[in-house]
Amino acid sequence: MLCPQCGLSETRVIETRTSDGGKVVRRRRECPSCSHRFTTYERVEERQVLWVVKKDGRRESFDRCKLLRGLMRACEKLPVPLDVLEDAACRIEGKLRERESGEVLSMEVGDLAMDELRRINKVAYVRFASVYREFTDLSNFAAEIARLIEEREDKHDNH
Structure with a gap:
């Protein structure tokens, strides 16, 4: 090498x-x-090409590096090791490739990325969500943060 x-x-x-x-x-x-x-x-190396169908109907081949860059951007200046993000990108790709169809909606990729980031780092999750869900004002941020706080309180109440 x-x-x-x-x-x-x-x-x-x-x-x-x-x-x-x-x-x-x-x-x-x-x-x-x-x-x-x-x-x-x-x-x-995967032989089957996995296609991502964008919101406007365009199709492009799945790019794990592009997914990883998005995860890394959400985690900028946060204490999240690269190998944790690499593992998350691999899990997402694995879930997408398990499907019978060679096509996935970009929305599905984004939802899986949000699920991973929610477990990895809440701040990174909110950053990603703000771009992915196209937050337009502070009320969108406040609603998402309130949802996270409610999830955390529910977990504490159940333990």
């Missing part, structure tokens, strides 16, 4: 972990020349 810092082709693996139920291999690597550390992911 080429070092992204200096281009040396002989980097060494210092840690290997699996995620997403063994479907993804995450490797921490280090360059012996410049000591730069970086992470690589190995996954099976």
